[in-house]
Amino acid sequence: LEKDGYPVVAVANPLRGVKNDAGYVADILGSIKSPVVLVGHSYGGSVISEAADGHATVKALVYVAAFAPDAGETAAQLAGKFPGSSLGPTLAPPVTLSSGGK
Incomplete structure (x- = not known):
């Protein structure tokens, strides 16, 4: 893309939950004044959906x-939405954080 004249920013995904990660990406979006195309892979699809x-x-x-979620749809809901998905059963249970979050 850069060779063809398109600026590229690769944002590190902190992997702290969709809301937190989307906020991080949104902060970076706020610093970019030109048109943006966001690209997400796997869980990153949920992140870019919210960040945009x-x-x-x-x-x-x-x-x-x-994941290409509908408004309000979570990655966990998507993982179990279609027959044949093996993601849901392989996930570890959520870990309770000292802040009360998971």
Whole structure:
């Protein structure tokens, strides 16, 4: 993409939950004034879906083998939505954090 003249920003995903991760990506989006195409892979699809909300510079979302949730739909709900998914049963139970979150 850069060779063809497109600027590229690869954002590290902190992997702290969709809301936290989307907030992190949204903060970076706020610093980019040109049109943006967000690309997410796997869990990153949920992150870009939420991060894009309210950012007029985001012109497109690209899902590469990713979760593409409807509004309010979680990755866990998507994992069990379609027959044949093996993700749900392989996930460890959530860990309770000292803050009370999971």
